[in-house]
Amino acid sequence: MLHKTVMLIALVPSLALAGPKEANEAFVKGQAAYKAKSYAEAERLFRKAVNEDSANAQFRLPLAKSMYKQKRYDEAIHELKQLIKIAPTMAAARYQMALVQRKAGMASPLPADQTAYLKEAVGFYKGYLAVEQQDPDGYYGLAETYRLLGEARLSISNYERYVELEKRPKEQKYVKKAKQKIADLKAALAGGVVAGQKPILSKAAAPYHRKIAAQSIVQGDSFRAAGNASMAADSYRDATLRDPKSLEAHFKLGGVLAETGDLKGAQTALLAANKLDPTSEPIKGNLKKVTETLAKVGEKKKEEESGDLATGLDLLSKSQFEQALISLAKAADAKPNHHAVHLALGTCQLAMDNRSGALKSYGRALVLRPDLSLAHFGLAEVYRLEGDRDRAKSHYNSYLASSGEDRNGAYDDQARNRLGVLGN
Structure with a gap:
């Protein structure tokens, strides 16, 4: 049923371009990355769009889908919950939530968790079908979920409804599968195998x-x-x-x-x-390889994240701002709680006259590290350029009053000169 995933992502463009310019640009680039199956990059770009315009439901749906594609089901569920709060009548959000809950149930190693996820999926499929009553995909997904829960009769009725509705030529292979599953489930019922409707996952x-x-x-x-x-x-x-x-x-x-x-x-x-x-040597051997590879991937990721910051700072020092922005944005996504990353990103954004972005980055750096002197200086510069004299003076004074290790003599003189001009 892959066409549903493609269809939902294709519905987004005509609705999303009402947001801020930076958000729209990130969204369009995210779509291209998603289409190229670069799901981690797509997630980064969609996250950027959401950060710029958090109230835009059309940005959050593909963000959740990018996480789903990376099999990070719980994170996708969290994003979809936020989406449903923003857009409670958005049927596509409920379909996606049902799909993610079902996949999470299938992937969970614990029977109790499996059942909990699958029961959630049932509820969201029903909510979706209450709106989209003629969509065969909803019935197929609901049938699959009931089948996994051991609810044979409910599974059969939804498979039958799917077969009745599905007329698309490319989906006939699923019709064939559904008919086979109907036959298998009816045979199981006739033999008393699933009597009592007990979940197949927990017995x-x-x-x-x-x-x-x-x-x-x-x-x-x-x-x-x-x-x-x-x-x-x-x-x-x-x-x-x-x-x-x-x-x-x-x-x-x-x-x-x-x-x-x-x-x-x-x-x-x-x-x-x-x-x-x-005692199985092949199992132990494969498990060892996978565990070691996971450890190496984690180490490599840390190196790459550090490399993004180092590369960004190097490019920033060379005034190659556009390239620096790319590296620093990646570093900020990878290390959202690293004050130095946000400080450098704010400096780059200010150099490119992206004042709103610089305000956010410097502000974030200051939240993470309240004694960060240069964040005060950066905010003062932004407010000065914006014409907000009072806030500019406040942050210049905060900079001069700070005792952070990042204080710089050249900035001290500049701050005093700025205050003199502003009339401190």
Whole structure:
């Protein structure tokens, strides 16, 4: 059902361009990055747009989707909650929330968490379908969620509604899948396997579920052989949910997730496999590799973040402001609580006459480090240029009264001269 994701992102442009210029520019660049599957970069740009115009619902939806694409489900859920507060009638937000909750439930290793996420997904699918009653995707998603919860009859009725509504030629493969799932669920009901509507996630796998899990593994193997790692992962994950004791399913899920770069997911799957068989050398070997790679990725990320600040400062010293701005913006996204990053970013923005941006950056630096002398000086410069004499004088005086280690003799003289002109 990938077309729904594409459709939602495509709905945004015509509505989003009512925001500030900087926000719109970041939004457009974010769309390009998203289309290129550069989801981390897309997230950074969409976050910038949201920071510039936090009330614009159309900016926050793709931000959540970028997080979802990186499998950071809880963060995506948080953003979507904020979005729904801003735009409670936005059907697309409820659809996306339902999808993320369902995927979070499938990815969670704990049965209690799985059930909680999936029940939340049911509620959001129902909310979406109350508005979009003829959208087949909503029924398919709801059917999938009920199936994972073991609610066979409800799952069947929603699959049937999906089959009835789905007329798009490119989606007929899902119609075929839905019909097969209807047949499987009806067979299970006839055999009494799912009687009582007990969630399949929280009980030991019955023979039927072990059989279906085995079929999912075979299907995953086929997808993997065809180079479709994403579909393979979904199949293996389905197998682990149906049969939590399937060593093969957990092991293969860990392998394919590692191939796609989802190292945390791979580690979780391999830990589950290792718990089932602590003596397996292949499992221990793969788990060790994934854990070591995760550690290296973390170290590299720290180096890159430090490099962004160092590069930005170097470019700033050479008056290469546009290039410096790119590096410093990345550093600010990576280290939102680092006062030096925001101070440097404010200086760069002031040099480019982006006064509103400089005010935000200097202000943020001062919040993080109240004794930061140069932040007061920077704010004074901005207010002076804005013609706000009182605030400019206040910050020049705060700078001169400060005892921060970043005090500079040249700035001391400049601050006194400015105050003389302003009439302190």
